[in-house]
Amino acid sequence: MNSVPIAFPASPAWSRSPTLSPGPSSAGDEGRSPAGGEGEQPRSPGNANGVPPLPRAGEGQGEGRGEGSTPYHATPVAHLLDGWLNEAVSLGASDLHFEPYPAFYRIRVRIDGVLHELARPPLVLREAIAARLKVLARLDIAEKRLPQDGRLQLRAGGPVPRVVDCRLSTLPTLAGEKVVVRLLPDASQVPALDAVGFEPEQLAAVLHALGRPHGMVLITGPTGSGKTVSLYSLLARLDDGSRNLCTVEDPAEIALPGINQVNLNERAGMTFCNVLPALLRQDPDVLLVGEIRDAATAAIAVRAAQTGHLLLSTLHTNDAPAALVRLADLGVPRWQTASTVHLITAQRLVRRLCQCRLPDMRTASAMAQAGVGDDALSDDRPLWRPGGCASCRQTGYRGRCAVHQVVPVSEAMRELMRVNAGAARLAEQARREGVLSLREAGLRKVRAGLTSLDEVLAATAP
Numbered sequence: 001m002n003s004v005p006i007a008f009p010a011s012p013a014w015s016r017s018p019t020l021s022p023g024p025s026s027a028g029d030e031g032r033s034p035a036g037g038e039g040e041q042p043r044s045p046g047n048a049n050g051v052p053p054l055p056r057a058g059e060g061q062g063e064g065r066g067e068g069s070t071p072y073h074a075t076p077v078a079h080l081l082d083g084w085l086n087e088a089v090s091l092g093a094s095d096l097h098f099e100p101y102p103a104f105y106r107i108r109v110r111i112d113g114v115l116h117e118l119a120r121p122p123l124v125l126r127e128a129i130a131a132r133l134k135v136l137a138r139l140d141i142a143e144k145r146l147p148q149d150g151r152l153q154l155r156a157g158g159p160v161p162r163v164v165d166c167r168l169s170t171l172p173t174l175a176g177e178k179v180v181v182r183l184l185p186d187a188s189q190v191p192a193l194d195a196v197g198f199e200p201e202q203l204a205a206v207l208h209a210l211g212r213p214h215g216m217v218l219i220t221g222p223t224g225s226g227k228t229v230s231l232y233s234l235l236a237r238l239d240d241g242s243r244n245l246c247t248v249e250d251p252a253e254i255a256l257p258g259i260n261q262v263n264l265n266e267r268a269g270m271t272f273c274n275v276l277p278a279l280l281r282q283d284p285d286v287l288l289v290g291e292i293r294d295a296a297t298a299a300i301a302v303r304a305a306q307t308g309h310l311l312l313s314t315l316h317t318n319d320a321p322a323a324l325v326r327l328a329d330l331g332v333p334r335w336q337t338a339s340t341v342h343l344i345t346a347q348r349l350v351r352r353l354c355q356c357r358l359p360d361m362r363t364a365s366a367m368a369q370a371g372v373g374d375d376a377l378s379d380d381r382p383l384w385r386p387g388g389c390a391s392c393r394q395t396g397y398r399g400r401c402a403v404h405q406v407v408p409v410s411e412a413m414r415e416l417m418r419v420n421a422g423a424a425r426l427a428e429q430a431r432r433e434g435v436l437s438l439r440e441a442g443l444r445k446v447r448a449g450l451t452s453l454d455e456v457l458a459a460t461a462p
């Protein structure tokens with residue numbers, strides 16, 4: 001992924017009064033100073049976790065980090081970290097990277113899929129930063145030679161205070177420990193099914209498949225294409241109070257009220273093969289399996305979908321028709337796949353244009369050169385390209401939307417499966433039945449002014 005310099009809002013993040021706390025399993029000693037040199041903070045009596053309070057606006061902590069009035073060395077690492085984490089939340093970041101290099105230290109945030117530099121604290125702070133983060137996630141601060149992972153909770157302030165669940169991982173690199181904090185979405189960020197970005201005919205096909213009492217609905221796409229959130233949108237749609245909904249994930253990314261969520265834990269023996277039979281004894285109607293990634297999972301998932309359960313899951317394939325072949329590669333007999341899978345979607349995320357968008361004056365020949373034919377974009381509405389303003393931090397984009405290919409498995413496709421047809425023939429049949437490709441669905445979003453041509457071309461490159 002590329003790194004883009006970014007202009008941040010003038011108001012410092014730490015004026016938004018966040019607090020940090022360790023993961024739910026922890027209690028007690030997290031307020032301890034990890035590196036011994038950064039200064040212990042007084043505990044706030046009102047803070048149940050015993051976590052140091054954050055500096056408020058006007059306390060003089062960290063204003064103008066590095067360039068401005070208060071130098072880094074005058075601010076405790078715990079306060080600096082609170083500021084960076086809170087700033088990441090308020091920017092809507094999905095990940096925060098703490099990266100030591102031989103000559104410098106860099107903190108970057110991923111926003112809408114792209115990394116941006118957030119700060120460059122002095123390299124000398126690298127161990128204190130890693131140690132403090134490890135304390136917050138209840139990791140072993142003495143272990144610096146092996147990767148570790150844990151969880152922590154970030155209490156973000158602002159107009160609507162909320163708790164952000166985070167996953168933290170460390171990795172020993174040549175220049176020291178690199179730490180990545182993943183900010184997990186919460187239930188409020190799961191969109192309703194009609195806001196997921198399906199085209200009208202795609203939504204109709206999805207609703208039809210969800211109306212079936214059993215069988216399988218699959219979402220495909222690469223890592224980071226938003227499959228999990230879409231899967232949860234499908235699940236939320238099915239949650240009308242009359243069904244028993246269960247998920248098995250490794251691990252669950254979003255906690256949803258009203259849904260029985262189970263985490264796999266290979267080390268403790270909680271494997272998919274152990275958990276699923278137990279779940280099936282619990283009278284489920286709908287099962288969500290985080291990902292079908294091996295033959296054992298595929299076999300059990302198909303069996304569950306054939307015995308009166310609706311099963312939702314994801315697969316790593318480039319497009320939807322390839323998922324049928326992928327299941328065969330995982331050892332599921334083709335006739336079984338053909339009779340079990342009702343619908344497959346593929347998806348990609350594209351960045352949404354900010355309101356500062358500008359007309360895209362590209363000529364028809366430039367479009368043709370980019371591989372976009374006249375038929376795809378031939379109406380009189382203008383296309384748009386990114387502009388740049390303060391609210392999108394000069395990137396031209398704010399937020400993302402999903403682009404989908406939705407393939408209902410037809411009788412003709414089932415027949416092709418039974419005669420061992422490959423992915424290309426299945427894709428050809430889907431086209432014949434009027435299924436939009438990912439690019440065609442993306443170009444509709446371009447025409448609607450939601451995103452830019454370049455975004456869709458990049459996200460749907462073959």
Ligand SMILES: [Zn+2]
Pocket residue numbers: 354355356357387388389390391392393394396397
């Ligand atoms: Zn803008």
